[in-house]
Amino acid sequence: MASSAAGAASTLPGLELTELAAMPGHLRTVRTPEFAGAVFHEVLAKSALNRVPAGSAMPFSWTINPYRGCSHACVYCFARGSHRYLDFDTGRDFDSQIVVKVNVAEVLGRELAKPSWRREMVALGTNTDPYQRAEGRYRLLPGIIETLAASGTPISILTKGTLLRRDLPVLSEAAKRVPVELAMSIAVGDHALQQSIEPGTPTTRARLDTVAAARAAGFGVDVFVMPVLPYLTDSPAQLDALLRDIREAGARSVMYGALHLRSHVKPWFFAWLEREHPELLPGYRKLFPGASSKATQAYRLELAARIRPLMRKHRLEYAGRAHSRDPYPPVAAAGAHGSRRRGAVQLDAEPREAAAVFAPPGVPEPTLF
Numbered sequence: 225m226a227s228s229a230a231g232a233a234s235t236l237p238g239l240e241l242t243e244l245a246a247m248p249g250h251l252r253t254v255r256t257p258e259f260a261g262a263v264f265h266e267v268l269a270k271s272a273l274n275r276v277p278a279g280s281a282m283p284f285s286w287t288i289n290p291y292r293g294c295s296h297a298c299v300y301c302f303a304r305g306s307h308r309y310l311d312f313d314t315g316r317d318f319d320s321q322i323v324v325k326v327n328v329a330e331v332l333g334r335e336l337a338k339p340s341w342r343r344e345m346v347a348l349g350t351n352t353d354p355y356q357r358a359e360g361r362y363r364l365l366p367g368i369i370e371t372l373a374a375s376g377t378p379i380s381i382l383t384k385g386t387l388l389r390r391d392l393p394v395l396s397e398a399a400k401r402v403p404v405e406l407a408m409s410i411a412v413g414d415h416a417l418q419q420s421i422e423p424g425t426p427t428t429r430a431r432l433d434t435v436a437a438a439r440a441a442g443f444g445v446d447v448f449v450m451p452v453l454p455y456l457t458d459s460p461a462q463l464d465a466l467l468r469d470i471r472e473a474g475a476r477s478v479m480y481g482a483l484h485l486r487s488h489v490k491p492w493f494f495a496w497l498e499r500e501h502p503e504l505l506p507g508y509r510k511l512f513p514g515a516s517s518k519a520t521q522a523y524r525l526e527l528a529a530r531i532r533p534l535m536r537k538h539r540l541e542y543a544g545r546a547h548s549r550d551p552y553p554p555v556a557a558a559g560a561h562g563s564r565r566r567g568a569v570q571l572d573a574e575p576r577e578a579a580a581v582f583a584p585p586g587v588p589e590p591t592l593f
């Protein structure tokens with residue numbers, strides 16, 4: 225361990241030997257020309273499954289995060305706080321210093337083989353994106369999917385990554401044995417804005433095409449229109465056009481949520497806003513006053529009044545499926561997830577807000593994006 229850390233440290237001027245040695249399970253650190261700008265820290269994980277805190281509003285109990293950090297680099301990303309690790313920061317380091325759990329499928333197999341495993345749904349993509357660029361190199365997802373399916377465990381995947389297409393055959397095989405839910409995150413229709421605020425992600429067009437490919441492979445695909453950005457993506461015309469494209473791609477439903485700026489994201493987001501859209505700063509300061517992480521209730525109600533008729537128009541409303549991550553469940557469906565608390569989520573609440581309401585103090589919640 226010490227010798228590999230020493231070798232890696234010599235190639236990484238930004239990290240000291242003591243820091244690498246402190247990274248649990250560190251094997252080696254890699255830079256490659258095919259992934260310029262990214263640094264991969266390969267580690268041996270001790271566990272693969274993460275339990276969602278009891279009482280969470282999330283409609284799943286377990287998650288797997290094969291990567292820490294995310295090269296998709298979305299400015300608004302909620303998961304930035306999870307990168308406070310060693311000396312990494314929640315800004316540029318989150319985007320470029322990627323921790324890779326190279327043995328995650330093997331560890332998962334051991335965990336799923338335990339007699340105590342109850343085969344509850346496992347969600348991928350709740351913190352960082354499983355189909356980020358690193359997955360092209362490490363190919364961790366096929367092993368994870370096959371291992372889950374072989375154990376009879378339902379699978380749920382949320383991503384912005386078009387690499388999902390690579391795994392449609394293995395997902396189709398898995399779907400013969402267990403329920404498989406696929407969701408794509410698509411929130412920005414304007415190409416220039418999308419490239420600016422989600423600089424490491426595939427284009428919106430490419431993601432829509434991936435939805436269509438998954439649909440053609442037989443999957444019902446849900447789309448997360450999150451976050452809706454005040455003054456940038458929230459006009460009726462913009463929402464109408466985006467939902468039309470999503471419907472034409474073959475998605476079965478849309479979940480939406482307004483921009484949410486937790487404390488570790490807010491300075492990063494406002495720096496981007498000041499650089500790219502300084503004219504919007506006063507409006508954003510009114511919508512997110514002081515330390516507030518969520519847009520004002522008036523804004524969220526206005527957004528709901530704007531987008532819900534469009535969801536109806538494009539036939540993209542939530543249809544009450546089991547295991548859906550719909551953050552706006554009809555009250556009548558309160559029992560659908562087996563919990564009155566989950567059904568009691570406010571209709572205008574965002575999923576993470578709902579999670580924050582129900583999470584025990586001090587317990588980190590998984591994030592959706």
Ligand code: SF4
Pocket residue numbers: 294295296297298300301302303351352353384593
């Ligand atoms: S929002 Fe999702 S895709 Fe974007 S950086 Fe965060 S984890 Fe990655």
